[in-house]
Amino acid sequence: MPNQSMNSKPRAAIIGGGFTGCALALDLQMRGCAVDVYERGDIASGTSGRTHGLLHSGGRYCVEDVEAGRECIQENRILRRIAKQCIEFNGGLFIALTDSDVAYGDRFALGAADCGIEVEELTSVQALKLEPNLNPTLLKAFTVPDGSFDPLRLALAFAATARRYGAVFHPYCEITHLVRREDGQVTGLEFLNRHEDRAYPVQADIIINATGAWAGDITAMAQVDVPVRPTPGVMVAYNQRLVQRVINRLCIPDDGDILVPQRRMVLIGTTSFEHGDVNYIPVYEEQIELMHKRAAELVPAVAQARMRGAWMSARPLIAAQGDARSLSRTFECIDHADQGAPGLITITGGKATTCRLMAEKTADLVCEKLGISAKCQTRDLELVSYRQYYQGSRSES
Template sequence: MRRSRGEEEQGRSLLCTSIPLPAQKDGSVVMRARAIVIGAGSTGSAVAHDLALRGLETIVVERGEVASGTTGRNHCLLHSGGRYCVKDQESAIECIQENMILREIMPEAMELNDGLFVAITDDDMDYKPLFLEGCEACGIPAKELSPEEALALEPNLNPKLKAAVRVPDGVFEPSRLCMSFLATAKKNGARVHTYTEVLDLLTDGRGNVTGVKVRDRTRDEVYDIEADIVVSAAGPWAEDIAAMAGIDVPVRPTPGVMVSMKGRYANMVINRLNYSSDGDIVVPQRQTSIIGTTSWKVENADYIPIPEDHVQLMLQKGAELLPPLQETEPRGIFAVARPLIAKPGVEEGRELSRTFQCFDHAEDGVEGLVTIAGGKTTSARAMAETTADVVCKKLGIDVPCQTRTTRLASYRDYYLL
């Protein structure tokens, strides 16, 4: 059974990147910034980069290490959009557009190895024309391959495959991706406080948000950070942050189980050529192969017990794509909650769109708080652009987004700044 995120973090060495705290005369501690970003996963890191690039003094607070939440526990797929091109074309278009941007601005964090969608059954073959039509409609480059061509590229594929389609999938390294965003943000004046947990939102007499009360977990010190605006990029924990202001946000934590297998059995991302389903992908990540994923609902994103039948299903489905996996031992088993946007009347997580939404809580009667939720790591830069546009409009700042073409700093610079 998986331990909670909090239990895991207690066992880690605490790497602190925060600056010394400025004590005030009355013994309290107060910092100030123009903007506070809650969360240092892919979305929060990208938001910090965009805001800092536009000239806003920005502070990031993250209760764990960089990428220690959802971002660091997914299967690390740089989406081509192929998985969504039939039933969720808005997300598919976001993915392919952002895929092409990320390739240019942060190549150090990417393995640009492409992907194959593989048909094994007649049912898969029935899906193939829908897939090709969807790729064309969404602008996703797709090349049909014969079984012989696919096996020449990936000899470990199921020899019973009937067809394959090549798309520009890739793989990212989650920590490097986030640290590249944050290193660039720090070069533009942002400050990053890891192991800094938000205890509450600061508010004025009218209930508007004016900052955050945090606890530095490395020093066990509590202090306040004031700001003109607070951006919640807390992923599946966005509900918890919004609740501090008495607000509901429609974020549904939807976990998925992934199994990391010893050995790299394909150099390309291998997808099942069919509708999204359990165990429909194997992603090469360094010297491992990650099989994913399942989908169900939880109430607490910090506590996700892993069902054993989900693990067995991943092993079975992974071996259908790459038979040598059935002779391989798992290296690790993990789960993470996706921060999906709930939709009235839709209960099944796979039926929820993977697109994102930015919530300006002035519409809920609370100024000073913005929430960004949904989306994927692949779309983090676009999510940040939308969020920063909202923030700048609220603050009366007329500076355009520059992140589409700004080459990011090396992830190696993160700890040097």
């Protein structure tokens, strides 16, 4: 049974144990809330555990999605300080393979300067000296402060630090119902403990929906909606680490425009399309073949590498007009009081790189609603070891 001991702290229930939910648990717990996190699987078992692990410099967005580009470089610098245990500081390159890529480079350089992203233009000879396996026909390149991170370690580092401050995590607990009063106020939830196959009720002063691509499933329980378009994409991993840096195609965002080294592997991502059921997204063979082709364009040696695995993941993008590829990668914090469901807040959109910022802005809104004046403290707090999440853990459900 959840710990429902009486105290003077406002109780916040977070639904979703991905990057944002774990970062939000830390932020709210440090500001004086009693926080419980409910996750239907284990930590980062949804979209957060299926990312390619890119620590974005913002370079991918600095031309077409400037707000997202600025958010990424800001949080890139913060995560390098507070979560260095999870990050490989390998840097990245944007490479031009065609004349149109070269022409885009001018816009890229201006966009990077506008967003405050440190870049340096390289000749093809200089780029090939850094990364000999690059396509030898490349025409120019730019350095960017990209990095790669271990997705599970990042989520667990936030969760372990949140737990140290008193947050309580309830894995394998699936939300089945939101409790509302006659006036519409959301006052609690019910969850199914999947280990026990037993349901429990929970009261809370505020409930935060941090379920990403599944946000609409939660808000439907309160008869409200969210502007989320789950947008899946395929990623393919290969059994050799063919580059040391993140390799980006110098072009507008496109399918297969990034190659990320992870440990002894390299992986290519991603496509972008729409699919109705985020609980089951098929891995389409034609998309795997497209990724293989695009990866080999960046690094020809991929053509001889063995595929280690392929998987799908759905981005929780904010709905707008246009195709899925054109949707912004920034985020939105939604107060459902405006829709007749006070007590329920949704945070959606964004990137793994911006999870701490997403948590901060959500915590600002939560604290405003609860009358808490405490400010965010997570910008400079170094996270404890991710290993501590499981070391000495107590039963919390």
